[in-house]
Structure formats: structure tokens, C-alpha cells
Amino acid sequence: MRGMFQPCFAIMLADIRSALRYPGDILSGLSFFIMITTLVPLGLGSDQGELARIAPAIIWIAVMLASLPQMDRLFTRHAKNGVLEQMLVSPAPMAMLMLAKILTAWVIIILPLVLAAPVLGLMFGLPFHMLAGVLGFLAMGGLCLVLIGAMAAALSLGSRQSGIFTAIIVLPLSMPVLIFGVAGISAIQTDHAMAGASTGASTGASTGHMMLLGALTLVLLVLSPPVTAAAIRFSEE
């Protein structure tokens, strides 16, 4: 089945090449992310306990705000120059091509933010040994956000103000991601505190949140590529 995967790899390669040739998008998303997460502590004052408490929420909101504008542009250039049309007349299944594009978007849009998050976590007073869990949540929740964002971007393709529509569609669908994500990172903090107090095994409250987020990711992995593909087909009709 060369016909299935070769075009997918080609799309991944092309998107990563494009992103590296013009890293402006990545850098602007990254600087936006850092700006939000540094401005909030500045505004709130330097109470470390308070900062650590709200850190999960701030990091998640920053991830959403930084990734949304980039998600919105995911297909616009391809739509304008006819690459989407060529994807549709390709023998490869459109949903597979879209999955390839979504996974690449995760690498380009989310991964830099995930890699930047530890620095910010330390600024917020998150202990270093908690970072692995935080990164796990950000990586998996970020995949959810990209899967949702791709659907939203495809659905609003060609509308009058696609940016606003993408946001309107993303907002309700990504609320569960935000809730599980924030609760998960908070739970890591609680687990850590409990483990420290009783010197026993961690209570593992974060594991439950991680599993819920994982289930959500699986549902979206199945749902998003075909919906995105169908939406793009409609936009090209």
C-alpha cells in the first residue's frame, strides 16, 4: 500500500520544510505564548503560592491563544493556490492526508510551546520534577486542540471572517480539553503535595485526568480527519 502512506509523508515533509524556511509563524506563536505567561505574573504580583495555583490555567489559556491564529491559517494558503484541490483528486484517501497535515501541525504549532513550557513552569514556581507530567498533559491536550482546530479551520474555510468562526467553533469543542488539562496539571500538584506529606506512594489523581484526556484524544483522532476532509471537499465544491 505505497499509495496510502507515501503522500502522507510527502505532505509532512513539505509542511515542515515550509515552516522551517519561514519560521516567522512559529516564532510569533512562541513569543505570544511567552508574553501572556510572563505578563500574568507581572500583573498578579509575586505571591509564589498564588502563582503556582493558577499556573495550570494560565499555561493552558496561553497555549490556546497562541495556537488558534496559526490553526486558522492551516488551510488558507493551500485553498488559495489549489493544493487542496490536488489533494482531493489524489488517489490517497483525503482523511489520511488530513491526518498527516494535523500531525504535522502538532509538530509545528504545539511542540515549540510544549518545549517552552518548562521554563515558564519554573517561573510559576512549579517544581522541576513535576515537569514531565505537565509536558505530558500539554502534549496530549495540544494534540486535541490541533485536531479540533483543523476541523474548525476547514469548516470556516472561505467564510467572510474565518478567524472569528474558527474561534467560535473551537471554543465549545475545546472546553473539555481545557477542563481536563487544567484539572490534570492541578492534580499533579496535589499528588506531589500528598506524596511529600505522607512519604507514601502518589495518590495518582492526575492519572485519571490523563486517561480522560487520552480517551478524548482517541475520539478526536477518529472523528477529526474525516470531518476535516469532508469540510474541505465542501469548500472546494
Place this chain on the structure above:
Amino acid sequence: MMMFDYLANPTRFRKITTAILPVAVLVSAIALAFGLYLAFLASPADYQQGETVRIMYIHVPAAWMAMMCYLLMALSAVFYLVWRHPLADIGARAMALPGAGFALITLLTGSFWGRPMWGTWWVWDARLTSMLILFFLYLGYMALADGFERAERGSKPASLLLLVGVINLPIIKFSVDWWNTLHQGSSVLRLDGPSIDPAMLKPLLIMALAMLGWFIAITILRMNTLIMRRRITNLESRKSWS
């Protein structure tokens, strides 16, 4: 499908719906009068919640309607996407505003109920959050459906959004059973029969009937408006061609 084909003829559609419309209005008016009497005069105060239980008679039927309306819209979306029937699209578009209205009523009256009972206007529990998502989905649908230069261009993406949002419905329904939340569990639609007092169930059902009648009447009215709107667009484009 047969029904859609039969109703597809616009004059026939108008004929049938104009026959239904006064019936729906009448049923709604009678049920509302009876429901108000039951809700305020003929039903007891709850032994725990006191008189605030009377909020339930608008809150719960509105929540049912909000969910039923979304389900109907999603079914219309399936009809539209599979059989490309314009009437299904018009139906979904017509139901969106009343559906959003029901969702908003549910949220606001719930808030006015939660304040005296839980001591807070709003909590981020699963039931409330999923209802809020439903409201946002209605808004998103309306924005997307009308968000394109050509009105019909928005129909397909908006229908697709409806289908994606369907996963929210079971979450609303079962959120009170799956998660330990502040919101009370379901007491009407249960496998082992309703656990609610019949004196409270009756006004609940009568109010739901009143809202259903209103919903049918409004949907018919809005569908006819949308059909006329499409006719206007067609006539105008024909004029500009000739």
C-alpha cells in the same frame, strides 16, 4: 425520505404547515395556561427546596427542548448531507434560534435556581458546562450557516458542525450520573421509572407540551420565511441575469 419528497413541493409544504400552525399555537396556549395554573397554584412546594421548585417547571422543560431541538437539527443535517434535500437544511436553520433560546433559558433559570439553593450563580460542573457548550454550539451553527457570501454555501459546513456537536448530547444527559456533581440526578427519564412526585411531574409535562407547541409554530413560521427568502434570492439573481 418519503416525507421529505412529499413536503418538498413548496406550495404543498405551505398548505400542510398552515394547517398545523394554528393547531400548534392553540395547543401551546392552552397548555401554557394549564401549566401555569399547575406550576404556581396546584402543585406543592418541595420539602427541601421550598418554593424555588417552581423554577423547575420552566427550567427542566426548556432543557429537554434544547436537547430535542439539537437532536432534530442533527437529524436534519444527516438528511441534508446524505440526500442533499434543501428542506432539511431550511429546517435546521429555522430551529437554530428557538433552540438557542431554550438553551439560554435553561442556563439563566438554572442560575436563578442555583443561587438560593447552592449559594452560587454558576459552578463549573459537568452538567452546567455541557449545557453551556450546547448553547455555544447553537451560536456557532448560526454564525457558520450565515457566514458565507452565498447563503447556501454555509449549509454543508454548518451541518457538519451539528454532527460533530452531537457527542455533547449524551454528555449532557449522563453527566449527572457519570460524575459526582452539584446538579441533582435525573428523576424523570430513568430506567426504573420516574422518581418524581406525580404532582410535580404533571406540570412539568404540561409545560413541556406548551413549549413544544410554541417550538413547532415558530419553526414552521421561520421555515416559511426562509423558503420565501430563497425565492427572493432566486428571483433577484434571475433578474440580474436577464
Place this chain on the structure above:
Amino acid sequence: MVMSHFFTMGGYAFYVWSSWAIGMAILIAITWHSISHARITRNELDALEHPKQQRDSDA
């Protein structure tokens, strides 16, 4: 039920009556919106379909 009790709702009057007022207001607003839109659209369509009659009735 005593009349005063009906209005005070056992001390919860504000919450109970606000809920019903808001609910009814939303339903009435949607009804009004739908009817006015139907009327505007009908007039517009009539003007397009029977331009002559429209002029006669205007005169």
C-alpha cells in the same frame, strides 16, 4: 394558597419570578423576531412577484 404567599414565594420571590420573567421574555422576543421577519420577507417577495399590483395599491 394565600395571595401574599403567592407573591413572596416563601422568600424566594426574586429568584422564582425573575426566572419566569426571563424565560417568557426570551420566548416572546424570539416570537416577535420570527413574526416581524416573516412579515418583512413576505412584503419583499410580494413586491418582486407582483410589481404592478404593488404600485396600484401604493397609488
Place this chain on the structure above:
Amino acid sequence: MTPSPIHHPSVQSDTGNRLRIDDLAMMRGGMSLIEALHLRLDAGQLMFLRGANGSGKTTFLRGLARLIPITQGQFAINGIINTADQSALMRQIILIGHRNAGLEHLNVTDSLRLMASLMDMDISQQQIIAALDHMGITALAHRQMNQLSAGQQRRVALSRLVLAAPQTHRLWLIDEPFNALDDAAISQLCDLITTYCHHGGTAIISGHGHMPLRPDATLTLGTKPQGVVT
């Protein structure tokens, strides 16, 4: 890339028509553009699709590529009918639309390689150079797509045709290829099409006005009744 008769046993067994259209109807924006169209094209034939702007040329070509739903009738490309599996049908055709499908941020070679991958082809660097050479743009191989002129970008798009041999891609659908091309490119393209048809390929080329090639058939859209003049 070798032809793969194993995958499509119906290819040779059918009536033999490369393209068969029966009672086709298409609508666009509430307007009927194509009605009751019957058409037969055989291997090696070239059809000119002509008509004024808005007459439905692009709609017709995109309909054959299954980008736009047809309202009535059916068609078969190389014996594979339009309701068949998407990938089987798409394997038969190549569509060059109005848009060049170039990736602005890539260089010509990489952009062309992605397009070849989407066409389900494994191509070597030599094949890419040969394709660019055929359209006279070898010198541009490592230039960025967004630095090229409109005509050069069009040539890159058309160089995809060099990769699509008649044994693998049996029907070319080319939408107004002669626009934005200079005389040299037009003659290069004409050579390409002639060679393709000579080796058993079938092509439909749209345009308004003069056609520099001698088509085997002409379909004129926008005037009713529609018919094919052979």
C-alpha cells in the same frame, strides 16, 4: 511506475471507450450548465472544450474529477464508473486546474515532488529534471516557487503532465492551459499533448477562442442543444 492491470480487471474488458458520458447534467449556483450530455472518447483522442466565461468548462472538468457532484446521469473513465471507489477513479486522471497548486515556500523541485506523491508516483530526481527540461525550466529547479512569474509557475504546474504517462494516467483534464504562456511554452505544451495522445492517452483541454492543436472532437458549452462535433 508500471501500469497495473491487476488492480483494475475492468479496464480492458469494458466497451473500450476511454471516457463514456451518459445523460449527464450539472448545475452551478442554481443554473443548469450541462444537460443530457452524451459523449464518447477513445484512447488517443483529444477533445477541445470551448465556451465563453461562465459557460461551465471548469464545472465540467471538475465534475469529471468528482470535485463537484453531478445532478444526473453517469460517466465512466476507462471503464470505471463515477460511483466507484474514489481512489480507483482518481488513479485514471490528472487535473490541471486554474490554480497551479505550487507550494510557495518550497523550491520548484520539492513542490513538484509533493505533487507527484499526491499523484501516487515515486519519482527520481532525474525524472523531475527531465520534466522541468521538457517545459524549458531546468534553470528554475532550485528557485523558490513564490519567486517565479505567473508564466513560470504555470510551466511548473504543466510539467506534472510530463510525469503522467498514458500507461498510468489515462485521461488528462486541463483547464485553459494556454493562458499566461508564451509562444515557446505553448508549442512545448502542444508537443507534450500530441505525444501523449499518440501513445494512447486521452485529453480534454478547455479554452475560449483559438486552439493551437487539431482536436478529434469539440464540445461547445453554453449553447443549447449541446452536441459533440467530431
